[in-house]
Amino acid sequence: MLNTLIVDDESHCIKRLLHLIDRKPETFNVIATCKTVDDALSVAQANPLDLVFLDIEIDDKTGFDLLRQLDHIFFKTIFTTAFDNYAIKAFKFSAFDYLMKPIDFDEFNETIARLSEERELKGHNGSVKSLLVNMEQEQPKLLTIPSVEGFETVLVADIVHLEANGNYTFIYANDKKQIVSKPIKFYENLLDGKQFFKSHKSHLINMEMVKTFHRGKQAYVLMENGNQVPIAVRRKDEFLGRFR
Template sequence: MINTLIVDDESHCINRLLHLIDRKPGIFNIVATCKSVDDALKVADNNSLDLVFLDIEIKDKTGFDFLRQVEHTNFKTIFTTAFDNYAIKAFKFSAFDYLMKPIDFDEFNETIVRLKEEIQSKGHDGHVQQLFENIEHEQPKLLTIPTVEGFETVLVADIVHLEANGNYTYIHTKDKKQIANRPIKFYENLLDGKQFFKCHKSHLINMEMIKTFYKGKQAYVIMTNGNQVPLAVRRKNRFLGRFN
């Protein structure tokens, strides 16, 4: 049987997966279901896993946090996500698959048929490492921002900085501000770390859009759109190191 871990912070999503799994008896051994990254890490470090159904946003952390911190990555990863957009292409390079929420039985079944054929293969560790490498090199060119009426788009190259507002994020461009119903952590994981720098817990700046830097105890930068963004003391040296 396939030793399986489910990681999702929403009970109804876990229950949906369990329901689908029950319809395919004799395949899965559910080792645990976890609603936090920390709990999932404990399970993964103390059990031999073949498969992890992994949500992307898990409370204040992400599925990537789990993959970065887990000690052993000798398992397949299937992302379960509600975000059908620019990130999916990167995930598919090395994640075994992704399933869109609400998960459809036919799509689930197709994934499991392929999984059964490959689960005995060795060397899964490389899949997780390759996943991170692909995400780093596969920055989207366009962000899709859902709205009440539909959605708006913004070119990544036009983003000056991003500002956290609880579970929402303000995306500042040269001439306007858009609000996205995703936390800033989502964009921190998505956008290229070479171009975007988290200068403060609530701010992610485009390094190509910095106009002026002001040093001092309360350092800050002025962006090309005129906005002033604080630079946290503990991030200052790392920020300056980008210019060496």
């Protein structure tokens, strides 16, 4: 059972979540529902929580105000929002789940199923800090990478290149190679297109990490970490155009 807190300043949104939760009585134990950040803070400090459904805009405050006031966060956060704005990009960079209002039944089930598959939330406090930093940036600077142990945060500037492996992606950064259970298309859409270039259908490179370019039948670049990454024939002119 997940000890659950719902934080939202609109009664009908709370009722919608409670309706969805009631369909899974074996999964949730709702500790409280709160309409203000102050009330939610009191509940979070007094109770061991596993999950918080957190609205972004709560009266004259935000859900981020709640997170900033907690020294240690041991619960999973699922944001709920009616606005598809800059916050969504920050959620994706920081590996946070979110649900768009009005909350769809299937999307709710998919999110909860994904949550159930995750292991213990080691390093979650660091992921929250990453989110709060990214919220202050027009272009997020920190990328949170889920791992077997929990989460690892890397500077976007330290990512050398990414390589597709089916529905997984290898991320090369800080002399490490990490595998993430997301397709490379996810990162192609997420990362700044001015900094990251799709050199090949299976490769995304950080243009600031390109060391040398080698022409030939199979052109390639040598990256700062010593790896060779191919440049597809149809991508070569656009790649060279970046240096003009």
